[in-house]
Amino acid sequence: MSEPGLACCTPLSGTAMSAEQAEQVAALLKALADPVRLRLVSLIASSATGEACVCDLNDAFDLTQATISHHLKVLHSAGVLDRDKRGVWVYYAVRPEALTAVATLFSTAVRA
Amino acid sequence: MSEPGLACCTPLSGTAMSAEQAEQVAALLKALADPVRLRLVSLIASSATGEACVCDLNDAFDLTQATISHHLKVLHSAGVLDRDKRGVWVYYAVRPEALTAVATLFSTAVRA
DNA sequence: GGAAGACATCGACGGACGTCGATGCATGAA
DNA sequence: TTCATGCATCGACGTCCGTCGATGTCTTCC
Numbered sequence: 247m248s249e250p251g252l253a254c255c256t257p258l259s260g261t262a263m264s265a266e267q268a269e270q271v272a273a274l275l276k277a278l279a280d281p282v283r284l285r286l287v288s289l290i291a292s293s294a295t296g297e298a299c300v301c302d303l304n305d306a307f308d309l310t311q312a313t314i315s316h317h318l319k320v321l322h323s324a325g326v327l328d329r330d331k332r333g334v335w336v337y338y339a340v341r342p343e344a345l346t347a348v349a350t351l352f353s354t355a356v357r358a
Numbered sequence: 359m360s361e362p363g364l365a366c367c368t369p370l371s372g373t374a375m376s377a378e379q380a381e382q383v384a385a386l387l388k389a390l391a392d393p394v395r396l397r398l399v400s401l402i403a404s405s406a407t408g409e410a411c412v413c414d415l416n417d418a419f420d421l422t423q424a425t426i427s428h429h430l431k432v433l434h435s436a437g438v439l440d441r442d443k444r445g446v447w448v449y450y451a452v453r454p455e456a457l458t459a460v461a462t463l464f465s466t467a468v469r470a
Numbered sequence: 471g472g473a474a475g476a477c478a479t480c481g482a483c484g485g486a487c488g489t490c491g492a493t494g495c496a497t498g499a500a
Numbered sequence: 501t502t503c504a505t506g507c508a509t510c511g512a513c514g515t516c517c518g519t520c521g522a523t524g525t526c527t528t529c530c
Contacts, residue, residue, distance in 0.1 A: 263400035268393040275391035280488085281380040284387075288375035300507060313489055315508055334497050334506050345464040353461035392518080412477060425519055427478055446476050446527050472530085479524070487516070494509070500502085 271351065274344065277324030282307060283317050287326060290340050297330070297339035383463065386456065389436030394419065395429050399438060402452050409442070409451035 263271075278284060289306060290298045300318065304311050318338055321327040328339045375383075390396060401418060402410045412430065416423050430450055433439040440451045 262404045263397050265393065265397065268396040268400070272391055272393040272396055275387055275396075279384055279387035279391040281377065281384040282488085284380040284384055285375050285377065288380070292374045304506095309488095310490060311507075312491080312509085316488080319508080331496095331507090336507060349461045349463075349465035351461075352457040353465070394518085416477095421518095422520060423477075424479085424521080428518080431478080443477090443526095448477060474527105474529085476527085477525085480522085481520105483518105483520085485517085485519105488514095490511105490513085492510085495507085497504105497506085499504080 271348075274324055274326070274348065277320050277326055278348070280317070282309065282313075283321055286314075286317055286321065287340060287345075290327065290338055297337045299335040299337050301335060303338075386436055386438070386460065389432050389438055390460070392429070394421065394425075395433055398426075398429055398433065399452060399457075402439065402450055409449045411447045411449050413447060415450075
């Protein structure tokens, strides 16, 4: 695309991220890159028991129950939240592995 | 929205994320939640000098120069990349603060 | 000054995303 | 059994996003 015949700078070295790895991480980040979903994760993580039922989460937002359910599904599909149905209510809990994966990725990326 | 008159579970306690804070973090994460942009950041961060010029970044993707320029603009606007024009070429470098902010956020969120 | 190259910007297109109302599916109570 | 409740699913709508070709701007060299 740009072939002027001379190298304008040092070539990119080191072990960069592969395309497949980038797709995976992007999928996880995309699930978290939403204000509502971030608050959902924050609410669940900051709860005393470490989990929360949908009925309480609904009251925390000015959104339809269908919308909250959709966001929870996205977070669950991405592996961020765990799902546990007890009787009539459904409880969601945070998967620490997903969050620590993001944390370690960006902490090591600074000085690779 | 759901007021059955009885508490189905423990109320959400602790200091959760505010709506404004969630918007800010979501904007940063949205800039990173893209495979191409993730690889761009990874390429720049893993380079020997810690920076990379656009001409080399273009060759790493099967995308138009306009598309790469767009992604770099998004990352720059989000505060992820620094821009430095030297002569004809433009060099981008990673802002460590942005990445460490994400890392600390998700490392502390696990056990809040 | 004119030409060539590096990068940004513009306008447009197709697909993905967030949100909603309506409906379906369980579960527990009357 | 029947009904009410909690939650998921469906279909639809408007908007945002990634990508492209074309064009503009700036720098350097002849």
